[in-house]
Amino acid sequence: MRAADRLVKRTIRHSGPWLYVLAFTSVAGALMELALPFVLGRTVDSLVAADSASPVWLGTCAAVVLLIAACEVFGVWASGSGGARATQWLRLRLLRHVLGVGPAMTRRFPEGELVTRLGVNAEEVGRGPESIVTGATLVIPTAGGVVALVLIDPWLALTLLAGLTLIGLVLRAFLRTTTSIAGDYQSAQGDIATRLVDALAGARTIAAAGTEDRERARVLTALPRLRLHAMEMWRANARAGVRAGAVVPLLEVAVLGVGGLRLAAGDLSAGELYAAARYVVLGAGLGAALGHVSRLGRARAAAGRLVELAEEPQTAYGALPLPAGPGALELRGVTAGVLTGIDLVVPGGSSVAVVGRSGAGKSLLAALAGRLVDPDAGQVSLDGVPLPELSSEALGEAVGYAFERPVLIGETVADAVGLGLGDPTEAMEITVRAAARAACADDFVRRLPLGYGTPLEEAPMSGGERQRIGLARAFAHGRRLLVLDDATSSLDTVTEHRVSRALAGELGGRTRLIVAHRVATAAAADRVIWLDGGRVRAYDTHTTLWRDPGYRAVFQVSGHDRAGLPPLDESLSSPLGAGAS
Template sequence: MSSGPESEGPGKIPEGSWHTYKRLLRYVKPFWIAFTLAIIGNVIYAAASTGMAAAMEYVIKAIENPTDQNRLILTLLIVGVFAFRGLGTFMSQYFISYVGRNVINALRTDVFDRMLTLPSRYFDDNAAGRLVSKLTFNVEQVAEAATDAITITFREGLTIVGLLGYMLYTNWKLTLVFLAVGPLIGAVVSYASKRFRKISKRIQGSMGDITHVASESISGYRVVRTFGGEDFERKRFQKVSESNLKQSLKMSSTQAISVPVIQVLVAIAIAALVWTMLSPTIRGEMSTGQLVAFITAATTMAKPIRQVTSVHSKIQKGLAAAYDVFETLDERSELDFGIFAPQRVKGDIEFRDVGFSYRDQLDNVLNNISLTVPAGQSVALVGRSGSGKSTLVSLLPRFYDYTDGEIRIDGHLLEDFTLQALRAQIALVTQSVVLFNDTIAANIAYGALRDCSPEAIRDAADKAHALEFIDRMPEGLNTMIGDNGVMLSGGQRQRLAIARALLKDAPILILDEATSALDTESERYIQNAMETVMKGRTTLVIAHRLSTIENADCILVMDNGRIVESGRHQELLDQGGAYAQLHQMQFSEHA
């Protein structure tokens, strides 16, 4: 990971607040100088606040004895105390914010880095909107716990300690009277904290739902409008938004009740203090100035006590968010124990009795798949939807790990390759093309291809028959194509994906319904380009249109996760089996 400490390995972290805070504090460690300056600022602020209460004794003296010297000292004292407090406020707020934002940056980077290494199953189980919510909303909640909450807790907590210290020093008996309500305040805070944390978890869940529903509706706006889904989406969004509102109001009501209850308890303590103070036996030899200073310290303490207790909601939100963030950091990355990292493989592929099942399914999606693809040959996979074609090819780049049998490339087990080296050998074109909000050139030369020359990019686009529309664009290869290529047609997007695969020039090529989005004319061009690019490469083709794979070296017919027929196009037609039936069906439809 780029910043912050390493995660503590897989598995859930304990529920304990202190355990979670300890992990957060490890992110603070690299910024200990700024954190120390923030603490010094808090100490200065607390000392100044205590000094303001203590200064009341000198105010009374100056009023009772208004000499020129006392007037000057009192004036300087007031300015000095406020200037001192201002310095403390600046240091505490700025430096704790500096630490907090850096902690958030480190956490956010770590979570994103971890997401890039998580297995495909994790993304199958978690909606994209909820994962985005983790990176945005949840991490910001941690920010509040790491900045505002720490600042207020330290600053006001030290102020309380300073004022209590002064009160004990002045008259310890009166201080004990004031402290009598301490256990009651503690009980209120404890109850509120537990409730805050429980509600915070629900708020995070509801925010994930809001992000998820909104992102689905926004990205699928054409389907929503075409099929009249506006009312349905409106109601769906209102439902999750109202759930968030309900939980937020519960949080607000708990905070709104706990703060005045604590204030009333503090007021009772102050009233008891005043009543007791008027007793000559308790008051002892305290002067009027000392009495006023003492009562000022007690009343001054009401504000920091209120702030320390009200900040509990932010702390509990932050803890709940940090727990959720650490849960993601503790997820297992893709298994990558391989050490074999060749520059380029020949491309011999062998499947031996391969079986695969998704985590929650009892039945295997693939059963006893055995096939050999010599380097440079093409194998086409055909069969009805759900027969296991896409699952089979997704095992090759290890998007999923097979559960039975073994797969080898050039005689080496897939697990022996490092993931980076394995995937460097494979170019992939899928039916659902993924493009980025960038230029056409950047989309073709994506990732590890970004250093390719403009000439190479143009050549790949030419071979994919993409130049005929690229050259009509206002800025050619440098034209921005919008979110997921929204400015392009389905066929144009598909040709960019094919150009990307051509530019990669990998020894193994996977074409998953790669020509499905093309019109007849474009398909003919692409078919010619594909025949050229497939020469010398091991190619696995999933095809819906059987006309596109008639020249494949081998055609495999799949059904219910098994290979039921294999052979060349004419051989399979002559057999009159499943392939012949599929071919006849498509021929009839075409006719």
């Protein structure tokens, strides 16, 4: 837990000025509570003796009580504000790291787990500073109570110290236990969130299949485990509370018993005994730290889960610009996931289709081409420069990606197409519109209420329209290499034909790597990479490969041939331009 404790400490420093307000109000409130028994004791003695200073002491009591109340109010305010600021810093830092790691993060942590950690767990860590500061200030009245009892009577102080030792042992054991249980509880929360995110992503499929009850049961599979850990947490709190609750009254009785004996012997006054009773309550108030310790335990457990995210290495970029070149892609000895020993050279400006059965590694090869993932072994180069040596800017300008189900990010449609191109300028606007025209998106975008300035939430789009925006985004970025991962699957035949003509025409000078599921797409490409079992089985033209029954079977098994008709051959492939997908 050392890394988790360090993260909690760093979070303390980022609570902003509210942390100092909280510390001040907590310390001031503790000092006022420490002063209250003394003031009350003097007031009692003054009233008993009918002293003329009684009104002064009564006024002092009222002032101390008002100050304590004011410290409580400002402390609560500062606690909430400081916790919110610390949580904001932590979330931004972790979100930046998660996005810097890239797709590798979601391979280890599902989306629901990431949401839970960046949401609930980050908030629990953000509350850690408040627990530490407020809990630490409990030491002030405790220490002050001990010192005051030493001044009143050392025997009372020794009695209090013996009881505080027992309370300290209870709190230490409780912190260790609650940290462990809280970690298990948070893990169960993440499991439920992961299942829920998966269910929401497939909501239409679930509704169509009528399996809502079954899916609800699947999502809530971890609920009994969550309940179990919640009950363990409650029992741990109860056990610690009972132990502290047993020690505190016994401690008070012991101190008062000793104090009574000292009073009977004439070594204490009535006011001193009353003050001693109040100081015992303050000193034993350390037992009230259970709530703070519980929150600190949850914060430590949550910090441990956040540290796991922070330990994922970010993608490191080099500083090299991309030299002049046609966009030649080269893979040498590449091994990653299911892919093993991949050696390929994709000539610059060519159109190459990637085909293979499900699980052959097509999308992984596409991800390697633009460094969405790094290989476990081997090297991927673009125009002779290994991708890790390129700067982030150079790689972003050179490679454009389009996916089957693009996620549109930004405030407006223009933002979604120009994402990553920089601040809006006239040149950027020209690039965005040209890319949209090539992707056949310009016409429907112009029909939107505000055209390219239409907010995304006010621009409902079909699956094909979203794919066209995704294609436009790729065209705007990929100056040398376009990677299309089944990126035209939702387009109608006419639109796909128009996009294919753009790929072969105005975009024809760029290298195109296309994950293909259709015979027509493979036939239109210059060459085809045939993946089988994670290896390159063949790399040749579609016409040559079509003679192999195994190659033809790839398209038959994929289900893209027309039902009830014989398999398509190259003569039936539509004459789409190079780069169709």
